[in-house]
Amino acid sequence: MNFEYTEKVQELQKKLNDFMDEFIYPNESLYEEQLSKAERFTYVPPIIEELKEKAKEKGLWNLFLPESEYGAGLTNIEYAPLCEIMGRSSIAPEVFNCAAPDTGNMEVLVRYGSKEQKEKWLDPLLNGKIRSCFSMTEPDVASSDATNINTSIVRDGNDYVINGTKWWSSGAGDPRCEIAIVMGKSDPNAPKHEQQSMILVPLDTEGVHMKRTLPVFGYDHAPHGHAEIEYNNVRVPAENLLWGEGKGFAIAQGRLGPGRIHHCMRTIGAAEQALEDMCKRVSEREAFGKKLAEQGVIREWIADSRIEIDQARLLTLKAAYMMDTVGNKEAKAEIAMIKVVAPNMALKVIDRAIQAFGAAGVSNDFSLAAKWANIRTLRLADGPDEVHRRAVAKYELRKHQ
The missing domain is CATH 2.40.110.10 (Butyryl-CoA Dehydrogenase, subunit A, domain 2)
Structure with a gap:
């Protein structure tokens, strides 16, 4: 397995990181400010549509779709580091038209939709109009x-x-x-x-x-x-x-494989952002006569977080590699494993960051509390941990029967 990023991916990573630095991070607070000025669920902050147009101009649009006819023609392993970057911000996935559940729904329409269904619903979704x-x-x-x-x-x-x-x-x-x-x-x-x-x-x-x-x-x-x-x-x-009557379960399985790995990629990005925030915070704050970063327990949190993030990323890349080379069905054990590993890892990293921030960590002044709440749902969404563990155990036992 070769996880080295191609020149094409490295260029997209740079473009994406530059876009995040120039447009996403500086506008996160504006997005929240605009959202707070209207009745809930009746209003979309204008900044999001402005950023979507900029993303289109930069060629950072529909990166998730492997079909070059509709998307960027990237494999799962090529898309993985890009999706991770998007996961660092709650607004970024939509800006690049790579947000759930639209991504999964577009994949369903690409694979199973009729020509008429694609024209009526896929095209406006691909264009970010609906x-x-x-x-x-x-x-x-x-x-x-x-x-x-x-x-x-x-x-x-x-x-x-x-x-x-x-x-x-x-x-x-x-x-x-x-x-x-x-x-x-x-x-x-x-x-x-x-x-x-x-x-x-x-x-x-x-x-x-x-x-x-x-x-x-x-x-x-x-x-x-x-x-x-x-x-x-x-x-x-x-x-x-x-597709046809009786095909719903098969479609669900086809939809959830890519959806699960996308969730895991974004979750790794959220964990990276939390670790970065924690490192900056403990380097600035003092307690009991020295910087928090010099406290032994804090260094353990940082070390454990780095180890766990890298472990989760490697397992996710393995799953992506297998999806690309042997197909989603053969990669089902790896997909199930990452769906357990990534959210649990991120929750631990974010929890440590919250602890390092103290009372500020549970406030809305920083993104950690919202990140934790959002990622906690991923231990249920697209199948709870227990179902995925059950599947992994079943696949493992088969090897010995």
Whole structure:
């Protein structure tokens, strides 16, 4: 495995880092200031659209898509260090049109969408003109097992009728969110993994009711948000179905592989930023007659953080390499491993940084508290730790049976 970055990637890294220094970091506070001046979930800070146009001009757009027809034509291992850089800021992924859940939804449309579906929904998503959400998790069932979902998708003539309640549909609160990919059961009597289908549902369709947005540890993540949505006799044309009836579980597996590794890459970037913040803080502050950086326990925190970040990065690069060379299916153990390792690592690093900052670390004056809250959700999103550990154990036991 060769993890040396190509000349192409090194050039993109430099362009991306320069863009972050010139445009992203200086505008993070302006973004928050603009957001605070309007009613939640009704307003998008103008600075975000301005930065998106600048990113397009610089050629830093849709870097996540490996298909050169739609994106930058980068492999997973080429995209990994770029995604990590974006993960250092909460606003950066959207600026480069590389934010979840749009990335996963665009990948679904690229791979499984019809020509008409691509023209209607993929093109505006690729151009950053609209946003989307992924509606899978349900409040009434343990959705860590996707075969449990019971929202119904029933054929009725030339339409499908959808009934059910979803929650944690991330992105649905955004006023620019126009389309949901909804997963539900189209045939409860089919084999277990062929009962589910996925369908495109415009959010302005009659019967779609946005009940509420759900805060995460008190953060509402406006304008993005995580919505609870009722689908009450929602009728959409049959051509909105993705791929075919009974293909929902297969699409989910295809979608979640790249999505999981993108989450891990961004998480490593967030951990790097937290370690950098911690090092700067302890080099400036004194306690008990010497700099915090000279305290033995602080040095242990810094050393452990560097070791753990590099370990997580190497495992993530291995997973990316395998996805590129042998495919997502063969890399499923490595993908499961990084999905456990990266968020847990980042939470430890960020927690140490919070401790080093003292009371300031839990305030909104710095980004650490928000980072911790956001990354804590990743131990649940795209499958909880326990499911991934179960999968890793299963793959390991097979070697000895």
